[in-house]
Amino acid sequence: MEWSERMEQLYALIGHLVQLLALWWQQLAERLWLQREQLRLWLEQLGVPAEQSLIVLYACAYLLVTLLVVLLVWRVMRRRRPVTGRPAPQQPSIAAQDAAAVATKPVAGEATEAVTRMAEAPLSLFERMRRGLAKTHDALWGRLDAVLGRAERIDAAVLEELEEILITADFGVKTTTALMTALQQRARSAELTAEAVRAVLREEILALLRAEVAPLELSASQPFVLLVVGVNGVGKTTTIGKLAQQFKKQGRSVLLGAGDTFRAAAAEQLAIWGERCEVPVIRHSEGADPAAVAFDAAKAAVARKVDLLIVDTAGRLHTKVNLMEEMKKIHRVLGREIAGAPHETLLVLDASTGQNALVQARLFQQAVGVGGIVLTKLDGTAKGGVAVAIAAELGLPVRYIGIGEGIDDLRPFDAEMFVDALFAPPARSTSEQS
Numbered sequence: 507m508e509w510s511e512r513m514e515q516l517y518a519l520i521g522h523l524v525q526l527l528a529l530w531w532q533q534l535a536e537r538l539w540l541q542r543e544q545l546r547l548w549l550e551q552l553g554v555p556a557e558q559s560l561i562v563l564y565a566c567a568y569l570l571v572t573l574l575v576v577l578l579v580w581r582v583m584r585r586r587r588p589v590t591g592r593p594a595p596q597q598p599s600i601a602a603q604d605a606a607a608v609a610t611k612p613v614a615g616e617a618t619e620a621v622t623r624m625a626e627a628p629l630s631l632f633e634r635m636r637r638g639l640a641k642t643h644d645a646l647w648g649r650l651d652a653v654l655g656r657a658e659r660i661d662a663a664v665l666e667e668l669e670e671i672l673i674t675a676d677f678g679v680k681t682t683t684a685l686m687t688a689l690q691q692r693a694r695s696a697e698l699t700a701e702a703v704r705a706v707l708r709e710e711i712l713a714l715l716r717a718e719v720a721p722l723e724l725s726a727s728q729p730f731v732l733l734v735v736g737v738n739g740v741g742k743t744t745t746i747g748k749l750a751q752q753f754k755k756q757g758r759s760v761l762l763g764a765g766d767t768f769r770a771a772a773a774e775q776l777a778i779w780g781e782r783c784e785v786p787v788i789r790h791s792e793g794a795d796p797a798a799v800a801f802d803a804a805k806a807a808v809a810r811k812v813d814l815l816i817v818d819t820a821g822r823l824h825t826k827v828n829l830m831e832e833m834k835k836i837h838r839v840l841g842r843e844i845a846g847a848p849h850e851t852l853l854v855l856d857a858s859t860g861q862n863a864l865v866q867a868r869l870f871q872q873a874v875g876v877g878g879i880v881l882t883k884l885d886g887t888a889k890g891g892v893a894v895a896i897a898a899e900l901g902l903p904v905r906y907i908g909i910g911e912g913i914d915d916l917r918p919f920d921a922e923m924f925v926d927a928l929f930a931p932p933a934r935s936t937s938e939q940s
């Protein structure tokens with residue numbers, strides 16, 4: 507309601523009140539007149555001379571009524587006045603709604619809100635990575651710390667426990683064996699302390715990862731064609747959305763191809779990402795030939811001279827021969843339209859599937875050839891060691907890791923930051939880390 511409307515209502519109310527008061531005043535005056543002798547006696551007892559008693563009576567009544575009116579007006583004003591004293595906006599902004607929500611919370615709620623807001627303050631890249639890898643960190647650092655903390659000396663029994671920890675964190679048998687060999691070698695040359703164990707593990711894991719770190723190089727072709735493959739639900743479409751957003755932010759032109767025609771919702775999901783990142787999407791109807799989508803998308807990418815074409819595909823079981831054949835057809839079509847395309851086949855793997863991700867990677871590598879890995883959902887699993895196993899056992903570069911569902915939670919893989927996040931003591935503060 508507008509402020510002027512409120513004021514009009516207020517004036518009308520005051521008008522009614524004044525009428526009421528006038529009536530009441532009239533009745534009161536009549537009564538006083540009838541009781542005037544009695545009142546005059548009271549006033550005389552209070553020391554008021556008889557000739558002035560009438561005027562004192564009127565003055566008292568006048569003061570009383572004025573006081574009552576002032577009190578009434580003050581109460582009405584207090585009840586109706588908006589908090590800010592300004593008209594309320596027609597469409598409150600999100601920030602205003604937030605502020606209103608905070609304002610209506612009890613004091614304890616306000617404190618919690620403040621803490622939450624502090625927690626939501628922009629985090630350093632490292633802190634984001636550390637939080638994303640918290641579960642693997644706990645499975646590795648937490649358990650290592652417990653074993654090393656209670657061991658008086660690092661003997662064969664302790665090494666056996668360490669081996670079990672690495673296996674449980676999904677480093678894989680081959681990688682774990684390599685790490686244990688490095689520890690035993692160090693033990694032969696010098697006494698193995700808890701600190702030395704941590705240092706050796708950190709160095710060895712970093713060396714394994716560093717050997718396979720390679721960022722995606724888009725300058726190899728224009729348009730650069732990225733084909734995204736993987737089994738159902740690993741995060742292909744989400745990864746494509748996040749990638750489109752990141753490349754767009756870098757100033758590159760991007761086009762998306764909705765090659766998952768298996769489900770109508772799949773193209774819709776990609777179209778939503780396209781809208782969100784303001785990136786066009788080439789799509790066909792449900793059940794259409796994915797190779798036809800790839801063909802149209804490649805044609806459009808050339809005609810529009812985009813920097814990057816990313817083609818989504820339906821999740822498929824690597825064991826289904828016909829689906830793998832379909833993928834090969836998409837490969838052929840893209841290659842016919844754009845020389846060398848797809849320039850990269852990115853295999854998306856869900857980290858929470860642990861060693862099964864390695865099996866998928868091997869089969870996709872055999873079937874369609876894989877250029878790099880995106881390891882998603884590291885935030886929800888204690889099996890983050892699989893990143894090391896992929897690098898060490900498959901020789902495939904982990905290009906990106908997914909550490910959450912947010913648009914910025916897909917990060918180019920940085921081996922050092924990854925290892926630091928795994929080995930960082932839990933109590934380390936943000937400022938120290940950044």
Ligand SMILES: Nc1nc2c(ncn2[C@@H]2O[C@H](COP(=O)(O)OP(=O)(O)OP(=O)(O)O)[C@@H](O)[C@H]2O)c(=O)[nH]1
Nearest residue numbers: 738739740741742743744821882883908909910911
């Ligand atoms: N926590 C977490 N969730 C993720 C991550 N990446 C993707 N997801 C979620 O995983 C679910 C599946 O993601 P999609 O992108 O639809 O997976 P897809 O591989 O395209 O699935 P299909 O098209 O059915 O084969 C969604 O709920 C995503 O939000 C990640 O890094 N962390």
Ligand SMILES: [Mg+2]
Nearest residue numbers: 742743766772
């Ligand atoms: Mg999908």
